[in-house]
Amino acid sequence: MRTRLQDPVFARRVRGVISAFENYMSQKDTWAGHHAQQLISRPVAYFTAEYGFHETLPISAGGLGILSGDHARSASDLGLGLVGISLFYREGYFQQMISRENWQTEYYTPLRPASLPLDPVLDESGERLVCQVEVNLSEIYFQAWRVNVGRCPVYLLDANRPENEQFHRDLTLHVYGGDTSTRIMQEMLLGVGGVRLLRVLKVEPSLYHMNEGHVAFLALELIREKLAAGLSFQEALARTKRQCVFTTHTPVEAGHDRFSPDLVKYALQRFQPQVTPSFEDLMALGRVDPSNDQEPFCMTVLALKTSRAANAVSELHGQVSRNMWHVLYPDRPVDEVPIGHITNGIHLMGWMKGPVRSFWRNKLGPHWDRDIHSPSFWERMLDPEFVTDEEIWALRYRLRRALIEFTRRRFWIRNMTFGDITSMDRLLNPDALTIGFARRFATYKRAPLVFEDYDTIVRLATDPVRPVQFIFSGKAHPADSEGKRGIQKILHLSKYSELRGRLVFIENYDVHIARQMVSGCDVWLNNPRRPLEASGTSGQKVICNGGLNLSILDGWWREAYDGTNGFAIGDDSRPSSVAEQDRIDNINLMKVLSERVIPCFYDRDERGIPHNWISMIRRSMATMLPKFTTWRMVQEYVLKYYLPGTHQVSSIEKDK
């Protein structure tokens, strides 16, 4: 580094980055300064089980973590007081390797805090700060690492302390690692430990945001503190509720942690007596029916019962969640179940690829990004004199070409060892319509759906005049063999079928691959089993780079799609069975691909420019970029849920 800094060009670039950063950090005139003064002096504590910031710190399993990371980045941009709490998984999420049988295998590599942007949290005497949580019969000791996300600190709790026995040190080894007993212990550490760390650091949050049920034990610690200060249990619970808000992220059953009564009794044996009068009172907080002593303890129920307000992550997911949790509010009509919605977004600047930013800088000058969140900035995309079709198409070609080169490089490096080298320039075509799919390989996301009707998809893909190619990436959960079969099927097709050369699976999906894919693909495919995709965010990342969405009307896309700004697969109808749904969705997918997507992409003028396609890109940017960002999303959280007096709950609650 020091030698490189002697290169004056490089040194100038580094100085530029540093001064831009210092400028950013010293901004006084922020959105929060005008709208949320209270949340600057007393921050929001944002608890989440995963954070996705950058590929060098791989402690996220998927969309939930990326969303947490983008939430923190936008909170910083807005000047909001926000303190993040999560765990430091010292081997992170698994790395994916594909065997000769095309089967996903997993391995882990230790992270090295010294080479990461992590600072150890120290006490007043400069020693490692160590706190503890009582779990099972033991005390578990933990230390913490601080990540600075712009102006917002994020603390990652780490059980790897010499005071702990090895089993406890390994609690923070892997993201969602181990079995349910590891899981409940991780969650004790995260929820209870997180609150204790904030106390020692003398951070006084005005509010606790529970991002998904994993973190809901934090409410028990808030209750415990109040009991210790002499309040009754009822009072402590009512006050705790006033301090917490909760976001639910999935209608998928496996996404809601449920622990057996025996496990809860074991894991909380030392903690429970400090929180509730009896064990059954504790279980009641996590049960739909407190009188049913067989019912497991559900973290989502705990979160709903201990927060003043709750929300889902898209309009449709709001409806689904109100139905799902109606059992908890039997006296109310479904519409009045107190779960609202705030649709997810992405951190716009973070997902806008370098060449796109340079494009705008060249057009608008050094301060080009001042208004990028305003509708008027993007409305100009509709003006073909402001940005010409030629300019947009040249940028798109450049981004597609960069993705294809990236993919060839990755493919070549990975496959050399198998002696299976497809000639490089025969792998993918920089002029062909490129469709991307990358996300977790959860069953409901149906990654292989587009290949279900083999003859049709081969006919479309191999058309000599209008070829189509696919790039896939993603990890299946280590225990999910159906997800792994999906990966295997795609790999088989890519190697041994007529799709060879036109279908690539990029191994070991991470944020870096995501960044290449969402910028280079022409079309971003999303075909979940509706309504299981609560929001989805990857499709939002393609828009600023000029990609178009092709998606089932689920999650965010159902409220974004307007008939002119991308492509919908099917409509709002509800098939009678899952098999029927898969069949119909595949038919609709083939139909929209062959009748709309492909003809539109290849409808060119004499210079090869697809004007209708480009006007769709213009509509896509103008209609969606001002809305589906965390800049808008975090503001909505502040105005609807964070500020005191917002989101008043039931009259019973107000009387207390």
Ligand SMILES: *Cc1c(COP(=O)(O)O)cnc(C)c1O
């Ligand atoms: C955005 C993102 C996701 C979320 O993708 P969905 O399609 O919303 O499930 C997952 N993983 C990574 C690395 C991402 O960047």
